[in-house]
Amino acid sequence: MTPQRWSQLKSIFNGAIEQPADARAAWLRAECGSDDALRDDAERLLRSFDTLGGFLDQPVQIDPADVALAEDWPAGHRVGDYEIVSTLGRGGMGVVYLASDRRLGRSVALKSLPALLANNPEMRERLKREARAAATITDPAVATVYSLEEVEEHLLLASEYLDGPTLRTLIDAGPLAATTAREIALQVARGLRAAHDAGVIHRDLKPENIVVGAGGTAKIVDFGIAWLERPDGTPHTKLTRDGAMIGTPAYMAPEQLVGQPPDARADIFAFGVILTEMLSGRHPLMAGAGTPMDPALQRIADRARETDPTRRYASAGELVAALEASSVSSGTGGETAIPTPARSARFWWEFHQAAAAGAYAAMLVPAWLAKAQIGGVEGRSVFVATAVAAIAASMLRLHLWFMSRQHAGELMWARRRSAPFIRLADILLVVSLVVGAGLVAAQSVLDVVLLALAVGVTIAFAFIEPSTARAAGLDTTGRV
Amino acid sequence: MPLVYDELRRIAARYMGRERPGQTLQATGLVNEAFVRMAAERTREFQNRTHFLAIAALSMRQILVQRARAKHAAKRDGGGHQVTLDDFSAPPSAVRPEFGRPDPDRPGDVNVLALDQALTRLAEFDPEQAQIVELRYFGGLTVEETAEAVGASPATVKRQWAMARAWLKQALESGAL
Numbered sequence: 001m002t003p004q005r006w007s008q009l010k011s012i013f014n015g016a017i018e019q020p021a022d023a024r025a026a027w028l029r030a031e032c033g034s035d036d037a038l039r040d041d042a043e044r045l046l047r048s049f050d051t052l053g054g055f056l057d058q059p060v061q062i063d064p065a066d067v068a069l070a071e072d073w074p075a076g077h078r079v080g081d082y083e084i085v086s087t088l089g090r091g092g093m094g095v096v097y098l099a100s101d102r103r104l105g106r107s108v109a110l111k112s113l114p115a116l117l118a119n120n121p122e123m124r125e126r127l128k129r130e131a132r133a134a135a136t137i138t139d140p141a142v143a144t145v146y147s148l149e150e151v152e153e154h155l156l157l158a159s160e161y162l163d164g165p166t167l168r169t170l171i172d173a174g175p176l177a178a179t180t181a182r183e184i185a186l187q188v189a190r191g192l193r194a195a196h197d198a199g200v201i202h203r204d205l206k207p208e209n210i211v212v213g214a215g216g217t218a219k220i221v222d223f224g225i226a227w228l229e230r231p232d233g234t235p236h237t238k239l240t241r242d243g244a245m246i247g248t249p250a251y252m253a254p255e256q257l258v259g260q261p262p263d264a265r266a267d268i269f270a271f272g273v274i275l276t277e278m279l280s281g282r283h284p285l286m287a288g289a290g291t292p293m294d295p296a297l298q299r300i301a302d303r304a305r306e307t308d309p310t311r312r313y314a315s316a317g318e319l320v321a322a323l324e325a326s327s328v329s330s331g332t333g334g335e336t337a338i339p340t341p342a343r344s345a346r347f348w349w350e351f352h353q354a355a356a357a358g359a360y361a362a363m364l365v366p367a368w369l370a371k372a373q374i375g376g377v378e379g380r381s382v383f384v385a386t387a388v389a390a391i392a393a394s395m396l397r398l399h400l401w402f403m404s405r406q407h408a409g410e411l412m413w414a415r416r417r418s419a420p421f422i423r424l425a426d427i428l429l430v431v432s433l434v435v436g437a438g439l440v441a442a443q444s445v446l447d448v449v450l451l452a453l454a455v456g457v458t459i460a461f462a463f464i465e466p467s468t469a470r471a472a473g474l475d476t477t478g479r480v
Numbered sequence: 481m482p483l484v485y486d487e488l489r490r491i492a493a494r495y496m497g498r499e500r501p502g503q504t505l506q507a508t509g510l511v512n513e514a515f516v517r518m519a520a521e522r523t524r525e526f527q528n529r530t531h532f533l534a535i536a537a538l539s540m541r542q543i544l545v546q547r548a549r550a551k552h553a554a555k556r557d558g559g560g561h562q563v564t565l566d567d568f569s570a571p572p573s574a575v576r577p578e579f580g581r582p583d584p585d586r587p588g589d590v591n592v593l594a595l596d597q598a599l600t601r602l603a604e605f606d607p608e609q610a611q612i613v614e615l616r617y618f619g620g621l622t623v624e625e626t627a628e629a630v631g632a633s634p635a636t637v638k639r640q641w642a643m644a645r646a647w648l649k650q651a652l653e654s655g656a657l
Binding site for chain 1: 504507508540590592605613618639643646647648
């Protein structure tokens, strides 16, 4: 639509709505003349006008939660002692960021739970109580809650940052092998036992809340805060404007669905549904048969999700015992083993770091030869500069390599911190190699070697490293 | 601008603590409350009340669009709160056409994302009409307040408002955004 066309249409529209309804058609024909397209547009617009009804009649209705939660902190934003690295996601109760704790230099998953708390001391107290209880859970299968902090009007919950797919992603890829399912189930059951012993019920256990790391370690997240989704205890049945259900009633125990306050057995019910889903590849309420399940594990899953809470396992401890006593028939269940996301890409990135560290150390040899050839103060200076740069760049890379292998959760932070130093060392190395090449006797083959090394280092750090980092999902400019 | 934005969010947060979940309020109330709160301390930053209301309407539109995008992205990723490397890659621009249809259960309610897109298009050939819609719908301004904000007569605002509504309704229904 051109502005000229639009203003033509506007004057016809404004004129037409002044006309009595029965005279409008004739009036339009007269006004538009032979311009049929214009008349069509005007007629369509008038039809729409006649059927406006309540369209946009009232100002927009606002759910205060929508407005209150619509915050978004950019990377680099500082809140309290945390610096935002990136946004990981948004849930019904706030935004989750990857942040670095500047006091301790570690990566954390930072949940910002604002709004809720501005004027509701009761809720704030409850959250503090639950977070405190959740922080006492020490089990490898429960994501560690670090702290709950109040910064201005925000409440921030910092917890362990986990890097891996959720159980949902694994199940979506197909039923899990029975041995894998048992392994994950055991860890989750032990995590539940530890949490229940600490007096914390999850209330919203589901595959989305279980993160499976490389190597198959399962961790339950969001202990102690699931109730925030529906603080009055009502089940998840509120429909959003788009008609989607908030949350998933699919994992809620029957007694929870009718509004009774859930206890530990509600978590056990959810566990049973999840175990069934892992084994068969489909939710028990979905139509059709899934993959045949391992009989021993199926018995455990069935008992865990009995409709009558008194017929379920009485505690997560009993569940652990049953799983430990179970033996899985070999070859049952699906094929899906635990994938290692971006593993091969991460391998190449690690390989790059290790190889670069080795290659830089090896540069001491030509640098030493160059020192002998150049001689004097210049020779020594070139050697010292090359050696310092090569050793620094090499050590920093070895450090990153080590972090990636041993403390993957803190790798992002380590990379951010060391990136400027690595760049500096690389540049110094290239410069000293080029200077060395210029100073050695022109007829010497060392001249060529040093120049080639300088070019090689430049290519490696300007092109190869960024691409391996990007492939491994470590590119700091993109998503995590 | 960020000040008004933050004030709207703070007020909404207070409402959120007070009211039952799911209860809605009209843009008019929120925007006017923000004015009352901010007028006391920051009158000098705004030429007058309508200038403030216009900024508030724009802020409200941005807030609601941002929130709708976030919800949309979260829903497509399964709605879980814990997120991993694979999640939340949905580009905010990826709005599917079915989102343009009004919800049959809530007559008069429109999809914010679709409306925002349609408004952006309308602004290309008629910025005044688009602004009138923003003020009236997202800011809850009356015809008179709108007339003052855009510097036109109330009669003109009424005519423009009628045509903009007709065009937007047609645009949303045809889904041809």
